[in-house]
Amino acid sequence: MTGHNGAAAAAHAAHGAGGAAGHDDHHELGFLRKYVFSSDHKVIGVQYGLTALLFLFVGFVLIALMRWQLAYPGEPIPVFGRLLEAILGPEVAFKGIMSPDLYNSFGAMHGTIMVFLAVVPLAFGAFGNYVVPLQIGAPDMAFPRLNMASYWCYFLGGVLMFASFFIPGGAAKSGWTSYSPLATIADLAHHVDGQTFWLLGMVVLITSSLLGSVNFIATIIQLRAPGMGWMRMPFFVWAQLVTAFLLLLAFPPLEAAGLMQLMDNIAGTSFFLPSGLVVSGRPLEVSGGGSPLLWQHLFWFLGHPEVYVLILPAMGIVAEIIANNTRKPLFGYRSMVYASMAIGFLSFIVWAHHMYLTGMGTKISTFFQTTTMMISIPSVIILTSLFISLWGGSIRFNTPMLFALSFLPMFGIGGLTGLPLGFNATDIQLHDTYYVIGHFHYVVAPGTIFALLAGVYFWYPKVTGRRMNEFWGRVHWATSLVFMNLVFLPMFVQGLEGMSRRMYDGGATYAAQEGIHGLALAIKLNVGISHAAWLLGLAQIPFVINFFWSIRHGEKVVGDNPWEATTLDWATPTPPPHGNFASPPVVARGPYEYSFAGRKGDFTPQNQPA
Amino acid sequence: MDIPYTVQARPDTGLYNAKVGIWLFLASEVMLFGALFSSYVLLRVGSETWPQGLLNVPLGTINTVVLICSSITVVLAWASLKLKDFGSYKLYQGVTVLLAATFMVIKSFEYRDKLTHYWVRLNDGTEMTGHIEGKPFNWTKATLSKPELGLTEIHFHPDPVPAATGAHADSEAAHGHEGAAAHESLTIPVSEISRLESFGPWRSTYLAIYFTLTGLHALHVVGGALVIGFLWGPGSRMWRSDPERLTNRVEVSGLFWHFVDLVWIFLFPVLYLL
Amino acid sequence: MHEQNAHDVKEATRKYIYVFVALLLGTVITVIASFIHFGNHAVNIGVALFIASCKAFLVAGYFMHLISERKLIYGLLGATGIFFVGLMGLIIFANADQLFTGFR
Ligand code: HEM
Ligand SMILES: [Cu+2]
Numbered sequence: 005m006t007g008h009n010g011a012a013a014a015a016h017a018a019h020g021a022g023g024a025a026g027h028d029d030h031h032e033l034g035f036l037r038k039y040v041f042s043s044d045h046k047v048i049g050v051q052y053g054l055t056a057l058l059f060l061f062v063g064f065v066l067i068a069l070m071r072w073q074l075a076y077p078g079e080p081i082p083v084f085g086r087l088l089e090a091i092l093g094p095e096v097a098f099k100g101i102m103s104p105d106l107y108n109s110f111g112a113m114h115g116t117i118m119v120f121l122a123v124v125p126l127a128f129g130a131f132g133n134y135v136v137p138l139q140i141g142a143p144d145m146a147f148p149r150l151n152m153a154s155y156w157c158y159f160l161g162g163v164l165m166f167a168s169f170f171i172p173g174g175a176a177k178s179g180w181t182s183y184s185p186l187a188t189i190a191d192l193a194h195h196v197d198g199q200t201f202w203l204l205g206m207v208v209l210i211t212s213s214l215l216g217s218v219n220f221i222a223t224i225i226q227l228r229a230p231g232m233g234w235m236r237m238p239f240f241v242w243a244q245l246v247t248a249f250l251l252l253l254a255f256p257p258l259e260a261a262g263l264m265q266l267m268d269n270i271a272g273t274s275f276f277l278p279s280g281l282v283v284s285g286r287p288l289e290v291s292g293g294g295s296p297l298l299w300q301h302l303f304w305f306l307g308h309p310e311v312y313v314l315i316l317p318a319m320g321i322v323a324e325i326i327a328n329n330t331r332k333p334l335f336g337y338r339s340m341v342y343a344s345m346a347i348g349f350l351s352f353i354v355w356a357h358h359m360y361l362t363g364m365g366t367k368i369s370t371f372f373q374t375t376t377m378m379i380s381i382p383s384v385i386i387l388t389s390l391f392i393s394l395w396g397g398s399i400r401f402n403t404p405m406l407f408a409l410s411f412l413p414m415f416g417i418g419g420l421t422g423l424p425l426g427f428n429a430t431d432i433q434l435h436d437t438y439y440v441i442g443h444f445h446y447v448v449a450p451g452t453i454f455a456l457l458a459g460v461y462f463w464y465p466k467v468t469g470r471r472m473n474e475f476w477g478r479v480h481w482a483t484s485l486v487f488m489n490l491v492f493l494p495m496f497v498q499g500l501e502g503m504s505r506r507m508y509d510g511g512a513t514y515a516a517q518e519g520i521h522g523l524a525l526a527i528k529l530n531v532g533i534s535h536a537a538w539l540l541g542l543a544q545i546p547f548v549i550n551f552f553w554s555i556r557h558g559e560k561v562v563g564d565n566p567w568e569a570t571t572l573d574w575a576t577p578t579p580p581p582h583g584n585f586a587s588p589p590v591v592a593r594g595p596y597e598y599s600f601a602g603r604k605g606d607f608t609p610q611n612q613p614a
Numbered sequence: 615m616d617i618p619y620t621v622q623a624r625p626d627t628g629l630y631n632a633k634v635g636i637w638l639f640l641a642s643e644v645m646l647f648g649a650l651f652s653s654y655v656l657l658r659v660g661s662e663t664w665p666q667g668l669l670n671v672p673l674g675t676i677n678t679v680v681l682i683c684s685s686i687t688v689v690l691a692w693a694s695l696k697l698k699d700f701g702s703y704k705l706y707q708g709v710t711v712l713l714a715a716t717f718m719v720i721k722s723f724e725y726r727d728k729l730t731h732y733w734v735r736l737n738d739g740t741e742m743t744g745h746i747e748g749k750p751f752n753w754t755k756a757t758l759s760k761p762e763l764g765l766t767e768i769h770f771h772p773d774p775v776p777a778a779t780g781a782h783a784d785s786e787a788a789h790g791h792e793g794a795a796a797h798e799s800l801t802i803p804v805s806e807i808s809r810l811e812s813f814g815p816w817r818s819t820y821l822a823i824y825f826t827l828t829g830l831h832a833l834h835v836v837g838g839a840l841v842i843g844f845l846w847g848p849g850s851r852m853w854r855s856d857p858e859r860l861t862n863r864v865e866v867s868g869l870f871w872h873f874v875d876l877v878w879i880f881l882f883p884v885l886y887l888l
Numbered sequence: 889m890h891e892q893n894a895h896d897v898k899e900a901t902r903k904y905i906y907v908f909v910a911l912l913l914g915t916v917i918t919v920i921a922s923f924i925h926f927g928n929h930a931v932n933i934g935v936a937l938f939i940a941s942c943k944a945f946l947v948a949g950y951f952m953h954l955i956s957e958r959k960l961i962y963g964l965l966g967a968t969g970i971f972f973v974g975l976m977g978l979i980i981f982a983n984a985d986q987l988f989t990g991f992r
Binding site: 142143144146147148150214217218219221222225226227252253254255256257259260261263264267271272273274275289290291293294295298302305583584585588 | 615616617618619624627629630631632634635638639641642643645646647648649650652653656657660661662809814815816817818819822823825826830
Binding site for chain 2: 894897898904905907908911912915918919922929936939940947951952958960961964965967969976979980983
């Protein structure tokens with residue numbers, strides 16, 4: 005906020021009298037101001053999107069390399085192993101063999117990058133920025149310069165995270181959750197270590213998402229076009245609004261925790277370090293008296309809402325695409341809206357279901373178990389409404405719709421496998437096994453990422469004026485769906501057999517030592533999973549080529565509304581100019597008036613006068 | 615299309631954009647400081663001893679008064695703009711910035727006080743708190759052995775109360791550590807010292823949370839003062855072109871400033887008095 | 889506080905001065921109270937936090953105009969308050985087993 009005031013005032017002084025940032029379109033802007041340091045929500049949305057896709061790729065590369073180590077422990081990684089040795093040095097990748105430290109770094113950074121630098125920026129930063137102002141009929145975000153600051157903070161956070169691979173000691177090694185005291189003592193040899201970078205990066209990223217969420221909420225509250233009442237907002241906007249609230253109120257405690265762990269890391273405090281800590285046989289010279297559990301509480305206070313930050317925008321995208329391609333109003337729009345609010349509220353009071361095994365008392369465990377079961381109800385309401393929306397529709401099976409449709413069962417599997425985790429009795433067996441990995445990847449990978457891909461195919465024509473190739477889109481969809489399931493389904497089996505997550509060799513040593521025969525299958529499955537994961541990577545090649553090729557060579561769309569949609573984002577010129585709308589839109593009806601009896605055509609845009 | 619409601623309030627919400635924005639931001643700030651306060655509570659109830667009387671209460675009280683004064687000048691500055699009295703605005707807001715600077719100066723003296731106060735442990739296990747002659751800043755054992763200092767021994771003025779051990783010793787080291795007994799000095803050979811620490815955040819979880827909370831608060835003071843200073847100086851030119859917008863900005867920056875004051879209202883008793 | 893005329897503002901200014909004086913008084917009382925031992929330290933903590941809350945109410949209510957703010961802002965702050973209480977309360981509750989013997 006404060007930054008915005010200053011910046012806005014400075015710009016104002018330069019421009020003399022006049023209104024807000026909207027007056028930019030009166031003069032030609034240079035390339036830098038137009039495409040790099042732009043304050044236009046659409047440019048920022050695209051910037052977010054491209055950066056996030058890049059990080060999605062980085063995150064994937066990390067796990068692809070780790071999967072080699074899991075499938076063939078201790079063997080040199082073909083081709084890329086030598087590359088790793090050349091870039092990161094022989095200490096971590098001698099002769100192309102991944103060292104335990106490197107494995108830990110890659111694991112921690114895979115999670116961090118995927119969650120904080122890829123999926124959330126794509127779902128919230130990219131789609132939210134591009135689509136929300138269009139769908140509510142606004143000329144831009146409420147605070148355009150703040151929006152720009154938000155992107156650049158994100159960028160800086162990304163740079164810090166990425167740079168940490170190359171510092172002495174390597175990147176953070178303690179999981180995306182960075183549990184203390186492990187995170188603080190993981191690299192005592194270096195004063196400024198990967199964890200320091202991780203924490204600094206997180207503080208910057210959190211700042212970015214705070215700026216973003218303030219902006220989103222203010223925009224949705226203040227800039228809705230005339231007639232755009234609350235219950236006329238597309239479900240996507242609702243989902244983004246709830247998401248913004250989660251980010252606004254859940255992230256600050258992690259920022260506080262991050263600052264405290266940063267103090268532990270560089271100033272030698274003991275916020276999260278208990279008394280009597282002994283490292284490598286020597287007592288640690290710190291004051292002690294801290295609470296490791298405090299970190300977990302503050303982390304999961306964000307961590308759980310964060311998983312809904314990952315899923316809600318995805319549900320929003322899927323809802324838009326389903327309504328559009330079934331040519332029917334969404335079933336139970338209102339209950340979906342209320343359900344998303346309920347999710348938002350409840351997600352703040354379920355966090356300790358990640359901590360059942362920390363020795364909390366039974367009373368408090370029961371409390372969190374109860375709230376966890378409660379929160380699955382609104383999730384099921386949304387999913388069921390989306391399923392029922394298909395009933396009796398004349399469905400158009402185009403690429404976005406195929407991705408959106410497969411989101412439904414995939415998210416279903418992810419959500420249902422969450423229930424056994426939510427009961428504290430069953431979680432004793434499942435906690436920290438591959439079952440958990442399977443659970444959340446089903447929600448995030450074939451769930452959220454499919455929805456995001458659906459969104460890319462769906463809004464691409466609005467952004468570029470051309471469609472992506474339909475045939476290759478289908479190839480992308482079909483292969484991705486198969487390989488996704490081949491990767492994640494076996495993980496449930498592994499987890500049920502007791503295979504622990506975060507094991508350097510996939511549990512081979514453990515199984516051999518203990519003579520655990522059950523694990524034999526789990527370890528064999530590792531090989532298959534790894535191959536499926538690499539094939540999943542190959543399956544993205546058609547997408548990448550399609551994405552770039554179509555910018556210039558895709559089929560040009562005729563008209564501004566190629567999907568014959570009702571919402572305001574399709575009422576803009578294509579691509580939308582600065583300021584978005586040719587004339588200020590006035591909303592006269594709800595968001596999904598498809599196939600109303602007695603109407604001309606099968607859809608009525610929201611801004612068509614009554 | 616221009617962005618609507620940048621100056622005038624939107625009829626159905628009754629608010630202009632920046633006002634919505636600042637309140638959202640403050641809501642997140644509540645959660646930020648709320649998490650730190652929660653940590654304070656948890657660390658305190660989980661600790662065996664909690665140092666008391668380690669801070670300088672008179673200085674803390676003065677700083678509290680300074681912040682309260684700055685809050686009233688901020689609100690009077692805004693009221694002056696509402697009354698179209700640009701001169702008083704300049705006066706009040708100038709005083710605000712000066713008060714902010716005063717706060718920071720006093721705060722930095724307090725910090726220096728802590729970082730020139732020492733805890734030392736000797737090879738035979740004796741522990742003491744006190745001051746090193748010459749009031750050096752934030753020395754550690756590593757500093758002592760720096761060749762360029764050429765130290766073989768230090769002159770140490772123990773705190774008046776005989777030091778017990780650990781965190782408890784800290785709480786005994788009540789105010790007035792420069793009191794009567796301060797002139798009696800011990801000479802300690804550097805080789806005798808096994809560990810030396812100033813009363814920085816590393817000393818105890820109490821000092822850790824003290825430095826973190828007040829440090830974060832101080833950052834807010836600086837940030838707020840910069841914005842208010844901008845609107846007092848170059849930013850105030852807007853009074854001629856768009857007075858209403860300037861008034862809004864002053865109101866919004868004022869809301870932030872009051873929040874910073876409000877945080878201090880809790881910090882003061884929690885850290886200094888209890 | 890919206891769209892006041894000059895008279896309202898002058899009226900409000902008087903209020904601000906009262907609040908200012910009350911805040912100074914509150915500060916003095918807190919400091920004095922901290923030197924009185926009420927027998928149990930918990931009472932001291934309670935008294936200090938009570939005074940701080942009163943001061944906070946004055947600042948938020950009058951300087952920040954929360955006394956007469958829009959519904960939207962009340963809603964936002966109400967929600968934030970609930971989540972803050974949840975955060976602090978549940979964390980302490982979750983640690984209650986270790987912190988207070990006899991709790992289970
Ligand atoms: C709908 C009902 C859901 C329930 C009942 C549920 C329950 C749980 C529980 C109890 C755990 C902790 C498991 C353990 O560590 O032992 C967990 C982990 C996790 N869940 Fe869910 N979940 C649900 C939906 C989701 C959704 C929608 C997402 C994300 C989009 C998600 C993402 C995650 C993640 C990332 C973890 C693992 C965190 C980690 O330890 O690294 N979950 N879930
Ligand atoms: Cu969770």
